[in-house]
Amino acid sequence: MTTQRILDFLATRRPNGPCLVVDLEVVQDNYHAFEKALPQSRIFYAVKANPAPEILRLLAGLGSSFDTASVAEIEMALEAGATPDRISYGNTIKKERDIARAHEFGIRLFAVDCVEEVEKIARAAPGAQVFCRVLTDGEGAEWPLSRKFGCVPAMAVDVLRRAAALGLDAYGVSFHVGSQQTDLAAWDRALTDAKSVFAALAAEGIVLRMVNMGGGFPTRYLSDVPTAQAYGEAIFEALSKHFGNRIPETIIEPGRGMVGNAGVIKSEVVLISKKADNDNLRWVYLDIGKFGGLAETMDEAIRYPIVTPRDGDAVEPCVLAGPTCDSADVMYEKNPYPLPLSLTIGDEVLIEGTGAYTTTYSAIAFNGFEPLRSYVI
Numbered sequence: 001m002t003t004q005r006i007l008d009f010l011a012t013r014r015p016n017g018p019c020l021v022v023d024l025e026v027v028q029d030n031y032h033a034f035e036k037a038l039p040q041s042r043i044f045y046a047v048k049a050n051p052a053p054e055i056l057r058l059l060a061g062l063g064s065s066f067d068t069a070s071v072a073e074i075e076m077a078l079e080a081g082a083t084p085d086r087i088s089y090g091n092t093i094k095k096e097r098d099i100a101r102a103h104e105f106g107i108r109l110f111a112v113d114c115v116e117e118v119e120k121i122a123r124a125a126p127g128a129q130v131f132c133r134v135l136t137d138g139e140g141a142e143w144p145l146s147r148k149f150g151c152v153p154a155m156a157v158d159v160l161r162r163a164a165a166l167g168l169d170a171y172g173v174s175f176h177v178g179s180q181q182t183d184l185a186a187w188d189r190a191l192t193d194a195k196s197v198f199a200a201l202a203a204e205g206i207v208l209r210m211v212n213m214g215g216g217f218p219t220r221y222l223s224d225v226p227t228a229q230a231y232g233e234a235i236f237e238a239l240s241k242h243f244g245n246r247i248p249e250t251i252i253e254p255g256r257g258m259v260g261n262a263g264v265i266k267s268e269v270v271l272i273s274k275k276a277d278n279d280n281l282r283w284v285y286l287d288i289g290k291f292g293g294l295a296e297t298m299d300e301a302i303r304y305p306i307v308t309p310r311d312g313d314a315v316e317p318c319v320l321a322g323p324t325c326d327s328a329d330v331m332y333e334k335n336p337y338p339l340p341l342s343l344t345i346g347d348e349v350l351i352e353g354t355g356a357y358t359t360t361y362s363a364i365a366f367n368g369f370e371p372l373r374s375y376v377i
């Protein structure tokens with residue numbers, strides 16, 4: 001969403017080169033929408049989506065908690081004003097010395113998905129709360145998170161039993177239904193598994209108390225997505241179905257849904273060309289590509305809305321590519337992108353919905369192009 005504030009900023013500051021501009025008012029609106037849609041859930045903003053200090057400070061001030069993936073992200077959240085009890089170390093893959101460092105900072109909430117990780121936490125963060133991540137199928141997500149994280153529910157039972165035996169607080173279960181998840185039923189499927197872990201452990205006298213329902217809340221790219229309210233209703237219904245009137249504490253970890261639509265990348269057309277005189281397909285090269293922040297165009301997974309100064313003129317599909325000398329730096333080719341025929345070298349375009357997973361993906365000077373600059377307004 002290109003807000004008037006973003007347009008005014010670009011018009012007055014005229015930043016040179018590609019840059020991301022994030023409107024904090026949109027982030028604030030998104031936070032309130034999540035709060036309203038899921039009033040019983042604690043919100044842990046997924047810092048990895050966009051760790052700009054201004055965003056973290058705003059959210060800390062609004063009362064958000066933070067899901068972090070590394071010691072560096074923990075430090076950023078603390079720096080922004082979050083107290084350790086509002087930070088979870090949500091990465092299931094951690095060095096033992098990083099767990100110890102987090103524990104020194106006062107972090108007491110850790111994600112695990114195997115017994116080996118539980119043993120590290122028992123040594124480095126004795127007594128901490130742990131939640132075990134279960135696998136999901138990722139169906140319905142535009143950016144599925146694969147089998148890298150989580151274990152099957154039967155193994156989660158073993159993992160949490162082991163945590164309790166080692167003196168940890170076996171606190172709950174987590175899942176992530178895949179990013180940009182537009183199927184509201186995905187949470188219902190994952191909650192079925194979460195409930196089965198609760199039930200198996202309860203039978204052994206281990207009472208879990210929390211379900212971390214992860215991220216996955218979408219942002220609008222080219223098509224409309226259900227509102228936060230619709231997600232809230234579907235999730236509440238699924239929680240009631242599985243847990244009756246004994247709904248546990250819940251957490252959500254929105255990343256994309258919190259900041260995606262708050263950011264716009266300004267980019268410039270560097271070149272428009274064809275591969276042969278009789279070839280109709282234009283190649284449009286921007287000054288930003290997969291290595292400059294648009295990594296989620298990998299496999300053409302995320303398709304960003306692009307606003308040009310020639311919108312309204314006749315369009316034809318083009319291949320869209322980045323500026324580096326790397327042949328992988330092509331964004332849309334299998335499914336070419338319609339852009340105005342009148343588009344011209346030097347035109348500035350706005351790539352919308354780019355507030356999440358752009359600056360952090362941008363490589364350090366790959367091919368000499370500097371990392372994506374970001375302005376938070």
Ligand SMILES: Cc1ncc(COP(=O)(O)O)c(C=O)c1O
Pocket residue numbers: 046049067090091176178179180214215216217253254255256257356
């Ligand atoms: C543990 C965890 N929580 C939350 C998120 C945020 O997900 P999303 O951006 O889909 O909301 C991620 C993203 O990778 C994650 O790994």
